[in-house]
Amino acid sequence: MVNAQNSPRLPLEGSLEAVRETLRAALRDVPPPLLDMTAYLSETEGKNLRALLLLASASDDEGTVPREAVTAAAAIELLHLATLVHDDVVDDADVRRGAPSLKSRFGNKAAVVFGDYLFCKCFSMVADIARRFEDQYQLVARAVTKICLGELREIQHNRDTGLTVRQYLKIIAGKTSAMFALAMYTGAMLRGDEPLRVRRLARAGHYIGMAFQLIDDCLDYETDGATLRKPVQNDLAEGVVTLPLILALAEKPELRDVVGRGLSPKEAADIAAQVIALGGVQRTKDVASRYCDKAARLIERETAGARREWLLRLLEKTRVRVY
Amino acid sequence: MVNAQNSPRLPLEGSLEAVRETLRAALRDVPPPLLDMTAYLSETEGKNLRALLLLASASDDEGTVPREAVTAAAAIELLHLATLVHDDVVDDADVRRGAPSLKSRFGNKAAVVFGDYLFCKCFSMVADIARRFEDQYQLVARAVTKICLGELREIQHNRDTGLTVRQYLKIIAGKTSAMFALAMYTGAMLRGDEPLRVRRLARAGHYIGMAFQLIDDCLDYETDGATLRKPVQNDLAEGVVTLPLILALAEKPELRDVVGRGLSPKEAADIAAQVIALGGVQRTKDVASRYCDKAARLIERETAGARREWLLRLLEKTRVRVY
Numbered sequence: 001m002v003n004a005q006n007s008p009r010l011p012l013e014g015s016l017e018a019v020r021e022t023l024r025a026a027l028r029d030v031p032p033p034l035l036d037m038t039a040y041l042s043e044t045e046g047k048n049l050r051a052l053l054l055l056a057s058a059s060d061d062e063g064t065v066p067r068e069a070v071t072a073a074a075a076i077e078l079l080h081l082a083t084l085v086h087d088d089v090v091d092d093a094d095v096r097r098g099a100p101s102l103k104s105r106f107g108n109k110a111a112v113v114f115g116d117y118l119f120c121k122c123f124s125m126v127a128d129i130a131r132r133f134e135d136q137y138q139l140v141a142r143a144v145t146k147i148c149l150g151e152l153r154e155i156q157h158n159r160d161t162g163l164t165v166r167q168y169l170k171i172i173a174g175k176t177s178a179m180f181a182l183a184m185y186t187g188a189m190l191r192g193d194e195p196l197r198v199r200r201l202a203r204a205g206h207y208i209g210m211a212f213q214l215i216d217d218c219l220d221y222e223t224d225g226a227t228l229r230k231p232v233q234n235d236l237a238e239g240v241v242t243l244p245l246i247l248a249l250a251e252k253p254e255l256r257d258v259v260g261r262g263l264s265p266k267e268a269a270d271i272a273a274q275v276i277a278l279g280g281v282q283r284t285k286d287v288a289s290r291y292c293d294k295a296a297r298l299i300e301r302e303t304a305g306a307r308r309e310w311l312l313r314l315l316e317k318t319r320v321r322v323y
Numbered sequence: 324m325v326n327a328q329n330s331p332r333l334p335l336e337g338s339l340e341a342v343r344e345t346l347r348a349a350l351r352d353v354p355p356p357l358l359d360m361t362a363y364l365s366e367t368e369g370k371n372l373r374a375l376l377l378l379a380s381a382s383d384d385e386g387t388v389p390r391e392a393v394t395a396a397a398a399i400e401l402l403h404l405a406t407l408v409h410d411d412v413v414d415d416a417d418v419r420r421g422a423p424s425l426k427s428r429f430g431n432k433a434a435v436v437f438g439d440y441l442f443c444k445c446f447s448m449v450a451d452i453a454r455r456f457e458d459q460y461q462l463v464a465r466a467v468t469k470i471c472l473g474e475l476r477e478i479q480h481n482r483d484t485g486l487t488v489r490q491y492l493k494i495i496a497g498k499t500s501a502m503f504a505l506a507m508y509t510g511a512m513l514r515g516d517e518p519l520r521v522r523r524l525a526r527a528g529h530y531i532g533m534a535f536q537l538i539d540d541c542l543d544y545e546t547d548g549a550t551l552r553k554p555v556q557n558d559l560a561e562g563v564v565t566l567p568l569i570l571a572l573a574e575k576p577e578l579r580d581v582v583g584r585g586l587s588p589k590e591a592a593d594i595a596a597q598v599i600a601l602g603g604v605q606r607t608k609d610v611a612s613r614y615c616d617k618a619a620r621l622i623e624r625e626t627a628g629a630r631r632e633w634l635l636r637l638l639e640k641t642r643v644r645v646y
Contacts, residue, residue: 108413110478112435120464124461155432
């Protein structure tokens, strides 16, 4: 595997801005029929957690990253955007990042095709790096495959109140963690880490992704819409069964019948209160916390200097969910 | 550019069966949640025109193709399947290849995600060839980008009775011809043709794609559902403006107001009859025929032997639309 130690380097501090600029340029540099949509997307920037994990993983102990890491981080954010655009079609979600979702603004048809376009844009960007990092293409394709599988499993288990903890973990390992693992894998690979370390850091990324999704699933039960910038009790209303609910159902199986059918907003709010009272949310947070601990151990063992510091900081932000 | 002249070769005759076997294996070798969907897709095999164009373009004068051409042809058919699966969501089409469409059988949500999965599977397959043919990744990404753009333009011009011939040709150049051009480009590249010839054969592919789509648009006006294995006057009912209609509207502008709003099946059938009577269909066929002539001239000039023979035969099949 070739590494990027001979590329021009830039400081970790500030590299996120370079990623955002690359991303903005990619979204600006599109044919006219897409300009409305990409301009619209640019307005609602996310927190770029996946890009940050990639950059931090690619950093040396002194806190500088190879130029390729910026391209790769922009590509992973494009991939993330593509899945968000399609997710909003799949989830019929009208709000995303505090604003009307792309599909509610431009329609389902345009959103399906535009998501495909973003996928391609991501693959094109990867092709630029792939000249030197041959495996990257396969890696991206494999990660996206896992994401699709996770989402399909989730769709297949819609309103399935018999969903087991194990099945649930498998779903989120695909739909969320695969991209976190890809981010850290790519970063470590670009840094030139040995294969075993690359794999271990990818595993740390997987754990962070699991924690991220578990906390996300808790937020659906306990926050109001304004804080989270998206509708709450959405999962429940849409029939998406997550860990807080699975754990609550185990305590009070008679809820199954209610949850199995469509819920009014009032009913959803009532079930949410019960899920919290039955300890479903707190116990889910405990599980998330254990994933964070596992990730911390791997990062502490495998990294040093500025890289360790940044990765641990990102992990803490996941834990308390500023992101 | 590396060519594939040293790979194991197999006869053109029979190579399509190898492609179909590769495709079936790719659809069989999937994780359990997808098996239902892939099994379902396998049941409704298409005519594999894109694969055939690729294989024929890759053939030497004696009629043998390199092994990589089979992989590439299977990848392009997967790409075609991915776009069909998403198209059915976008067009809200319930019938495809004479059977209920995947989205009508499994739902829109699953179809969006499954289409994404097929894209990735295609990119994975390309990665196997791309070790030796570096540019292929960019080529595929670029072709898919063109397809997405064509589809977005079509969506944006829905019910636009002021659509010009030029705008229409640009739409179909993206949504249909880009993949035909990619097929012939890839075939010629795998064969080891010089760059200028590769580009000229890609252009022949573009012309064949244009003719294919023009004829398809005519069929929407004149066939009954049983022959075409999909609903007719679908374009008209869905507000998709195609060349037969554009030419008819130029003859009888007062039809614009009727076509601009939603049409009942009865109204659509009436408009279709008028489009035929006004010569819209015949003149569109004339345009298609001219594209076929241009493709024929390029093929005759640039190829020889078994390759020429096969390509001309596929062109004729497009012309009379056995496919």
